[in-house]
Amino acid sequence: MGLRIHNTLTRQKEPFEPLTPGEVRMYVCGITAYDLSHLGHARSALVFDVIRRYLEFTGTRVRFVRNFTDVDDKIIKRAEKDGVSPAEVSERYIAEYQNDMKRLGVLPANVEPKATAYIPQMIALIERLLARGFAYVVDGDVFFEVRRFERYGCLSGKNLDELLAGARVEVDERKRDPRDFALWKSAKPGEPSWDSPWGPGRPGWHIECSAMSMEHLGSPFDIHGGGEDLIFPHHECEIAQSEAATDTPFVRYWVHNGFVQINKEKMSKSLGNFFTIREIFEKSPYGVPVTAEALRYFLLATHYRSPVDFSDDALWEAKRALDRFYGLFQRLDESSGAAGPPQRGAAGPGDRLLPPLLERLGEGFRQAMDDDFSTPGAIAQFQLLRGELNRLIDAGLSRRSGEQAREQFRSFGQVLGLFQSSWREWEFGIVHQVRAAEAVAVTVKVDVTVTKNSLTDEEIEQKLAERNEARRRKDFARADEIRAELAAFGITIEDRPDGTSRWKR
């Protein structure tokens, strides 16, 4: 069974067949660059990052375009407020976004076009719509005439009458119909503008995505994605414009991700219940790699179309789950004699049982991901294997098997951007610092007492040696004392059966 994708257009899961076998062209609506991005933007980017990675994982060539809207009312408003040019605003927040994405481990798209670089293409598209009678000009503005496009509403499941009945839009008297939308807006004084056949102005929001996607991917192309809130009107309008202009279908599969919520409410600017991506990284007590991976795990543990409720507890749970995976990786490493004294380096009863387990992971993983990119299902497969492997280690596992298993986690985990660190990096990515108790918007629970300085590795090793010496003398009072001392620095000791110990920050 091959890949199936839920298509918003049909509201069903459909077998996925790219137009060109072995090659997928996808376009995702990025951000309007007027402020820092929040967790909701992160989710959208992450979801399509994983979709892209999975397609590539299955051997598909992916041409992936994610745009930036860099001219828009909000940007202009922000520029006025900050006393800078709109271009400076958009440049700044595009850079911030790219930085956030890098931290999150979201790969750059193949093309990341900015709207302002495609003005000629947009003008050409609008001219075609005018020539075909789908648009009209009023005082330097150009509007798309919705009534002329019969299929308007096909994506969002609305019909024109309903739209009018529920219309809350303030009516622009110059429009032939209140539902018509702007393709081109004439410039007001002081606004950024470009010359056009209709006078100086700037593009409407929807037209940019039509122009940029068709420029880079042609028409039709395979996948168009974005947040659920873009279905109407943005994507609906894109379909209308594009298909009216070209007379060919625009997009084959529409994919939309669900929202990040706080207490069951959509995370959004207007509600003021949002956390910026940066804020989460900065408030986290962990290093960037740990925070990024925990955030990815948290977001991917829910199916992309379902809402996901963000909370400190939820993030903490994700971190704990990853601790257990990295705990397994450490055990695999040690069982193979690569660190510490070799205990189970030789071939063991577990070796025989390993290959079928690894195969099962592969099958389960593909099956889950093929089912409309079920990342929760994929994660469950990893969790299942984690339990099995821990049992195998107890039974005895050779060095070679341990490495093989670890490699399996790495290669499948790569699709989700998980399990790529070494267990040492994971543990040492946990940074304990003094944090002011006040003004913490996102707090993550830490199960240790935070103290002013952390110890160096050498100091810890020294304490451990002392403690193990005490244990050999059966001076357990002293041994426990040292354990308590280290605990005060947030360091946990785990004794091995052979009398040595390991520690974690």
Added chain:
RNA sequence: GGCGGCGUAGCCAAGUGGCCAAGGCAGAGGUCUGCAAAACCUUUAUUCCCGGGUUCGAGUCCCGGCGCCGCCUCCA
């Protein structure tokens, strides 16, 4: 008001009409341990918001309630 979605154990969360309803977290008991930690074992939904219906058989399909959420205006 219109359109759409969701409601599965204490919590999170999978579930293509049919083997005992995945998996995780938290909890309880146990093995191991000087004590711990980690790991492992056992345990946690006769039942999937409620009420009807279709079917040999429904969490899964249909109808009607109740509750929550989203879109209809910028929005990932």
